[in-house]
Amino acid sequence: MSVIRANAPAPRDGVIAAKGDPSSPGSDFANKPGQNSQGGARPSGQAPYFTGKLTSYETANYVPPNAYVSAKVLVGVDSAAGVAASADPKPVMFRLTGPAISVGSDGRYQSTDIRGCLVNGAAYGELSSEKVYIKLQRITCPLGNNKFSVATVEGYVSQRGKAGVRGRVVERAGGLTARAAVAGTLQGLGTSLSQNMGRAVGGLNATTGAGGLLGTEKLSGSEIAQGAAAGGVSNAASMLADYYIKRAEQYQPVIEMPTGINVEIVFLSGFQVRGD
Numbered sequence: 001m002s003v004i005r006a007n008a009p010a011p012r013d014g015v016i017a018a019k020g021d022p023s024s025p026g027s028d029f030a031n032k033p034g035q036n037s038q039g040g041a042r043p044s045g046q047a048p049y050f051t052g053k054l055t056s057y058e059t060a061n062y063v064p065p066n067a068y069v070s071a072k073v074l075v076g077v078d079s080a081a082g083v084a085a086s087a088d089p090k091p092v093m094f095r096l097t098g099p100a101i102s103v104g105s106d107g108r109y110q111s112t113d114i115r116g117c118l119v120n121g122a123a124y125g126e127l128s129s130e131k132v133y134i135k136l137q138r139i140t141c142p143l144g145n146n147k148f149s150v151a152t153v154e155g156y157v158s159q160r161g162k163a164g165v166r167g168r169v170v171e172r173a174g175g176l177t178a179r180a181a182v183a184g185t186l187q188g189l190g191t192s193l194s195q196n197m198g199r200a201v202g203g204l205n206a207t208t209g210a211g212g213l214l215g216t217e218k219l220s221g222s223e224i225a226q227g228a229a230a231g232g233v234s235n236a237a238s239m240l241a242d243y244y245i246k247r248a249e250q251y252q253p254v255i256e257m258p259t260g261i262n263v264e265i266v267f268l269s270g271f272q273v274r275g276d
Helices: 174-204 221-250
Strands: 068-075 077-080 090-096 100-105 108-112 118-126 131-144 147-152 155-159 168-170 206-209 212-216 254-257 262-267
Touching: 077 090, 077 118, 090 262, 118 254, 131 254
Parallel strands: none
Antiparallel strands: 068 090, 068 100, 068 262, 077 254, 090 118, 100 108, 118 131, 131 147, 131 155, 155 262, 168 254, 206 212
16 A cells, blocks of 8 residues: 655635635536536436535645554553443553555555654543543644644544454452352351350240240350350351442452554544644
């Protein structure tokens, strides 16, 4: 694929009349309503390709919408992929390693040299696709003589022809959930022991007479200790299980986007990088 730079002449009053330009007389696109490119009548219901005039730009100084460029990740991210992760995006940064390729055909494409520019963006993770998605924000480009330009950009980052950057999913809550399960088991065991001690003590200490149940005897020290231990185990295990569950909720899955990987950046809106 060969790349060329299309240097258009300087705009005249904001509009250039060139071959193929809708504002140019005789252009195939500058069709008057009701006429085709040869001046004949256009079939009923057929609209012109363009209406009004188009503004041309120097591709050496202007990056058009839908241009794409190769880049390298300078600042990666460990992006949380929880429910509220998109509400708190993390900063990332890229260095552009090639020219911005835009319109063209037959292997000949217009380009804008923006190598060495830096772009930052806001990243958030999506667990279902195991990807990190980035929304571009600002770009800075060198101009020479210790000067640089700054522009606001709109766009996204892609990898291998698909939007988003696939990363490694890291789960950090596994150990906490296992501990919560053990604590819940101890809670159930303590509750069962406490209930069994209550039934056993109630049956052994009951005294009966001719009139039926007369009362209960006093509990021994060992029986009191066993009941207290069973209740203490149940309550402590319950609090421990709640603690581990709350900590596990804070450890949301994380998608890692490492530094140094190659990606592609797509610009959704055009921006000026140099003066005319």
